[in-house]
Amino acid sequence: MQYDVVVIGAGVVGAMITRELSKYNLNLMLVEKCSDVAMGATKANSAIVHAGFDAEVGSLKAKLNVQGASLMAYYCNKLSVPYKNIGSLVVAYDWDDMQTLEVLFERGFNNGVPNMEIISQERLRIMEPYISEEAIGALWAPTAGIVSPYELAIAAVENAIMNGARVKRNSGVFDIEYKDGLFYLSTASGVIKAKYVVNCAGIFSDKIAAMIGDTSIKLIPRKGEYYLLDKTEKKMVNHVLFQCPSPMGKGILVSPTVHGNVLMGPTALDLDFDSKLDLDTTIDGLDTVKKSVKGVIPQMTTRNAITSFSGIRAHRAGEDSDFLIAPSEVNNHFVNVAGVESPGLTAAPAIARYVGKIFNEIAPEYEKKKDFKATRPAPVRVNELSLEERAKLIKKDSRYGRIICRCEGITEGEIVDAIKAPCGARDVDAVKRRTRSGMGRCQGGFCGSKVVEILARELDIPMNKVTKYGNGSKILFDKTK
Numbered sequence: 133m134q135y136d137v138v139v140i141g142a143g144v145v146g147a148m149i150t151r152e153l154s155k156y157n158l159n160l161m162l163v164e165k166c167s168d169v170a171m172g173a174t175k176a177n178s179a180i181v182h183a184g185f186d187a188e189v190g191s192l193k194a195k196l197n198v199q200g201a202s203l204m205a206y207y208c209n210k211l212s213v214p215y216k217n218i219g220s221l222v223v224a225y226d227w228d229d230m231q232t233l234e235v236l237f238e239r240g241f242n243n244g245v246p247n248m249e250i251i252s253q254e255r256l257r258i259m260e261p262y263i264s265e266e267a268i269g270a271l272w273a274p275t276a277g278i279v280s281p282y283e284l285a286i287a288a289v290e291n292a293i294m295n296g297a298r299v300k301r302n303s304g305v306f307d308i309e310y311k312d313g314l315f316y317l318s319t320a321s322g323v324i325k326a327k328y329v330v331n332c333a334g335i336f337s338d339k340i341a342a343m344i345g346d347t348s349i350k351l352i353p354r355k356g357e358y359y360l361l362d363k364t365e366k367k368m369v370n371h372v373l374f375q376c377p378s379p380m381g382k383g384i385l386v387s388p389t390v391h392g393n394v395l396m397g398p399t400a401l402d403l404d405f406d407s408k409l410d411l412d413t414t415i416d417g418l419d420t421v422k423k424s425v426k427g428v429i430p431q432m433t434t435r436n437a438i439t440s441f442s443g444i445r446a447h448r449a450g451e452d453s454d455f456l457i458a459p460s461e462v463n464n465h466f467v468n469v470a471g472v473e474s475p476g477l478t479a480a481p482a483i484a485r486y487v488g489k490i491f492n493e494i495a496p497e498y499e500k501k502k503d504f505k506a507t508r509p510a511p512v513r514v515n516e517l518s519l520e521e522r523a524k525l526i527k528k529d530s531r532y533g534r535i536i537c538r539c540e541g542i543t544e545g546e547i548v549d550a551i552k553a554p555c556g557a558r559d560v561d562a563v564k565r566r567t568r569s570g571m572g573r574c575q576g577g578f579c580g581s582k583v584v585e586i587l588a589r590e591l592d593i594p595m596n597k598v599t600k601y602g603n604g605s606k607i608l609f610d611k612t613k
Contacts (some may be wrong), residue, residue, distance in 0.1 A: 133159075133324070133325070134159070134314070134325040134326070134327075135158075135159045135160065135161045135324065135325065135326045135327070136158035136159045136160065136326070136327050136328065136495075136498065137153055137158060137159075137160050137161070137326060137327070137328045137329070137330065137491075138160075138161045138162075138163060138315070138317060138324055138326035138328075138329050138330070139153070139160070139161070139162045139163070139329075139330045139332055140163055140305055140317075140329065140330065140331050140332060140333050140340055141163075141164065141172075141331070141332035141333040141334055141336075141337070141340075142162055142163075142164035142166075142169035142170065142171075142285065142289060142299070142301075143169075143170060143171075143172050143173060143174040143285060143332065143334050144170065144174045144281050144282075144284055144285040144288070144476075144477055144480045145332050145334075145469060145472050145476060145480050145483055145484075146162065146164075146330075146332030146333075146469075147162070147169060147170070147174075147284070147285040147286075147288035147289045147292070147480075148207075148284075148285075148288050148480045148481055148483065148484035149330055149332060149469065149483065149484045149487045149488075150162045150288065150289060150292040150297055151288040151289070151291050151292040151295075151297075151484065152484040152485060152487065152488045153292075153297075153330075153487075153488065153491060154291075154292040154295035154296060154297045154504070155295070155488075155500050155501055155504045156491075156498045156499065156500055156501065157498060157499055157500070157501055158498050160292070160296065160297040160298065161297070161298050161299070161300065161324060161326070162289065162292070162297060162298070162299045162300070163299075163300045163303045163305065163317070163319060163324065164299070164300070164301050164302075164303065165302070165303065165304030165305070165320070166301065166302070166601075166602060167301055167302055167558060167559055167562070167599070167601060167602025167603065168301060168557070168558065168559065168561070168562040168565070168601070168602070169282075169285050169286055169289050169299070169301070169555060170281070170282035170285035170286060170565065171601070172334045172335065172443075172444070173334055173335070173443050173444060173445050173446070173473075173476075174281050174282055174285050174477070175281070175282045175443075175565065176356075176358070176411070176441055176442060176443025176444075177281055177356075177398075177443050177445070177474070177477060178358075178385060178387065178395065178397070178398060178474070179278055179279060179280065179281050179387075179389060179390070179395065179477070180220070180276065180277075180278060180372055180385070180387060180474075180475075180477070180478070181200075181201055181204050181215070181217075181276055181277035181278060181279055181477070181478045182197055182201065182220070182276060182382075182474070182475040182478045183198075183201055183220060183240065183245045183248070183273035183274075183275045183276040184197040184198035184201055184240060184243050184244070184245045184275075184475070184478075185236045185237065185239055185240025185243065185245050185248065185271070185273060186236070186239070186377060186382055186475070187239075187243065187475070188239075188454075189239055189242045189243060191454045191455075192454050192455045192457065193453075193454050193455050193475070193479070194243045195243075195482075196455065196479035196482040196483055196486060197243070197475040197478050197479050197482075198243055198244045198245055199479070199481075199482035199485075200475070200478045200479035200480060200481050200482040200483070201275050201276070201277075201478050202275070203481040203482060203485075204277065204279060204478065204481060205217065205277075206481075207284070207481045208279060208284065210291075210506055210507050210508070211284065211287035211288060211291055211507070211508045212287060212507075212508055212509065212510035212511065213279065213280060213283050213284045213287050214279065214280045214283060214390035214391065215277060215278070215279045215280075215390065216277055216278050216279075216388075216390050217274075217275070217276075217277040218276070218277055218278060218370065218371050218372065218388065219272065219273060219274040219275070219276050219277070219371050219372070220272075220273045220276035220371060220372035220373075220374060221251075221256065221259070221260065221270040221271065221272055221273075221371050221372070221373050221374065222236060222270055222271040222273075222374040222375070222376060222377075223256070223263065223264075223267050223269075223270045223373060223374065223375060223376075223428060224267065224268055224269045224270060224271075224376065225264070225266050225267055225268065225427075226268070227268075229268075229376050230250075230268065230269055232376045232377075233250050233269065233270070233271045233376075234250070236271055236377075237250055237271055240271075240273065245273060245275065246275060247273075247274050247275065248271065248272065248273050248274075249271075249272045250269060250270070250271055250272070251269060251270050251271075251272045252269055253267065253268050253269055256269060256270045259272075259370060259371065260369065260370055260371065260373065260429075262368050262369070262429045262430075262431055262432070263373075263428065263429060264427060264428055264429065264430055265430075266427070267428075276371075276372055277372075278372065278387060278388060278389060278390050279390060279477070280389075280390050280391070281477050282565045283565070283566075284477075284480070286555060286565065286566060287508050289554075289555045290508050290553060290554040290555050291505070291506075291507070291508040293554040293555055294505050294508065294554060295501070295504055295505055299555055300319070300321055300324075301558070302320060302321060302602065302603070303319040303320050303321040303324075304319060304320045305317050305318070305319050305333075305340060305343070306318055306319070306320070307343060308329070308340070308343035308344050310344060310463060313327065314326065314327060315327075315328075315329050315344075315465070315466070317329070327465065327495075328465045328466070328467070328491070328494070328495060329465070329466045329467070330467045330469060330487060331460075331466065331467065331468045331469060331470065332469045332472075334446055334472070335351060335353055335408045335444050335445070335446040336408065337349060337351065337446065337468065337469070337470040337471075338350060338351045338470065341460060341466075341468055341470070344460065344462055344463055344466055345462050346460045346461070346462040346463075346466070346468070348460075348461065349448075349456065349468065349470045349471070350448065350449035350450065351405075351446045351447065351448060351449065351470065351471065352402050352403070352405070352446075352447045352448075352449050353402070353403040353404075353405070353407055353408045353410070353444045353445075353446070353447075354400055354401070354402050354403070354444065354445045354446075354447040354473065355399070355400075355401045355402075355403055355407075355410065355411075355417075355442055355443070355444055356397060356398025356399050356400055356401075356442060356443055356444075356445065357397055357398055357399045357413050357414065357417035357418055357420075357421060357440065357441075357442040358395060358396060358397030358398050358421065358440060358441055358442065358443075359395075359396040359397060359418065359421055359422070359434055359437045359439075359440050360389075360393055360394075360395055360396075360437065360438055360439050360440070360441070361393055361394040361395075361396065361432075361434070361436050361437050361438065362393065362436040362437075362438050362573050363391075363392045363393055364436050365393075365394045365432070365436050366388055366392050366393065366394055368394065368429055368431065368432055369386055369387065369388055369394060369429060369432075370388070371387075371388075372385060372387040372388075373385060373386045373387065373428055373429070375424070375427075375428065378400075382474060383424075384396070384397055384398065384399065384420070384421055384424040384425060385397070386425050386428055386429060386432065391568065391571070393438075394432075396421050396422075396425045396432070396434075397421050398421075398442075398443065399417045399420050399421060401417070402447070403444075408444060409444075410444070411441075411442050411443070411444065412442065413440045413441065413442050417442070418434075418440055422434055438572070438573055438575055439575055445473040445474065445476075446470065446471055446472060446473055447471070447473050448470070448471035448473075453471065453473075454471070455469075455470075455471055455472055455476075455479070455483070456468055456469075456470045456471045457469050457470075457472075457483060457486055457487065457490070458490070459490065459494060464494055465494065467487060467490055467491070467494075469483065469487060511546070511549060511550070511553075511566070511567075512525070512532065512545065512546055512549060513546070514532055514541065514542075514543050514545070514546060515540070515541035515542075525545075529545055531543065531544040531545035531548060532544075532545035532546070533545075536569055536579050536582050536583065536586070537567075537568070537569035537570060537571075537572060537576075537578075537579040538572075538574075538578060538579070539571075539572020539573050539574055539578075539579075540567075540568045540569060540571060540572045542567050542568060542569040542579070544586060546567050546569075547563055547567055547569060547583060547586050548586065548590060550562075550563055550566035550567050551563070551586070551587065551590045551591065552590070553566070557587070558587075558591065558602075559587070559598065559599045559600060559601055559602055559605070560576070560580065560583050560584060560587065560598065560599070560600050560601070560607065561600055561601040562601075563583050563586075563587065564576070564583075569583055570583065580607075584598045584607055584608070595608050596608040596609055596610055596611075
C-alpha cells in the first residue's frame, strides 16, 4: 500500500511525531524493527524531564528542551501517562562546583528556564535529609520532573492509531529507493511506498539516512549503565539529584521514579560504530555507579537493587552535538530527526511540534482534521482504585479480581486490556511495560508463567510461541511429556 508519510522508528520521539502527524488528513504509517514500540533508548534511560540549563545557549537542543519541559504535563494529562513535577538539584561539593553552578544558572536563565535558584547547604539538607555532609549547596530547578518514557511512547502510538495511523512492528528497513516521486522502503514485512519519510531511527538514523545517499549523519553509540532499586529505598531521595556535568554528559544521578522506585546512573562510555547493540552491563560500569552515588547519598546501597540495565544513546560525532532535525539535503521529502540524546525525552513533545511545522512547509497540501482525538483513555489501574471502585469493577468483570503480579498488584483484567489495546502487547516484556507486571521485587519470578499463559490464550497461539521480547527470545521450546 502507498502512504503519504512513513515514520521510521517507534521510540518516544517517533511516537510523538506520529501522533502529531495523525492530526492531518493523510495515510500515515509508523514502522519499527522490533517486536514492540519503545524498545531502544526509550526503555533504557533516566526518565528525567530536564529543566533546560545544560544545553548550550542558542542551540536547538536548548530551545526544544525548555519547550518540552513546559509541555510535558499537558501531554501526560492528555495521554494518561504518569508524570511528577518534583524538581532537580545539581549538587556542589567544593567552590569549583559552586562556580559551575553559577555557569549553569546563567545558561539556564539565557535558555529561558524559570524560577531557578542556587540554594544554601542548610536549605539543601531540609530538601534532601540524606544528602552527603560534603555537599555545600545546589542549583534548584523546580520545573524538572520525572515521567515514564516507554508509557509515554506507547500512549502516543495508541492515540495516533485512534486517529487513523497504522503501525507495523517487526519491520526493520534494510533498503530505500526513490523513484517517480515515491520512496520504496524494503522492510522485513515487505515493500512500503511513501511520499514523505521521517527518519527517527535513533542510533540507527545514520544508516537509514545513508540508504538515500545522505551520509552527513555521524553517530557515536554512548552506553550508560543503571541500577534500579526497590521501592523500600524511596525515602532516601525526594528530587532528581545531579552532580556537576562533564563533557560526557550530565553525570551519574540518583532519582525517584514515577512508580516509587529509585534509579541510579548512567555511566557514559563511547563504543565503536559497530557496537550499537551492546546492552550488556559490566562489573566496572555498575561499580562506577555505586561509588558515584555513594558520594551523593552515603547511606544509599545496592543491597535492595532489583535489576540493572543499560541503554545506548545517539551522540553526534564532531564538535556539533546539537539535535539534527531538518529535511535532508539529498531529498527534502525525507526529514532527519537524528542525534536526539538527552534531553530527547524531555524535548519529545516539542520535537513533534517542530517536525509538524517542517511538514507544513514541505507538504502544504495536507489539511488538519476537524475530528482529531487529542486524548487517550486512561488504562485501568486496580491498585489505584478505592475498595468501592474495585468491587464495582470486579462485579462487572471478575478478571479484575484475580491478582497475577503480587509485587505490583496487577490483575488479569489489566493484562488482557494491555493485549487488546490499539497497540497491544504481543510478548511478555510488552505486557511488563504496559502494566508493570514483572517490574516488582521478584522481577517476574512468580507472575511470568501466568503472563505467558494469558498471552497464549488471548492471542490464540501455542505457549511455546510466546516470547520474552520478540524473535530469538522464546521462553518455552516444547513439551517434555
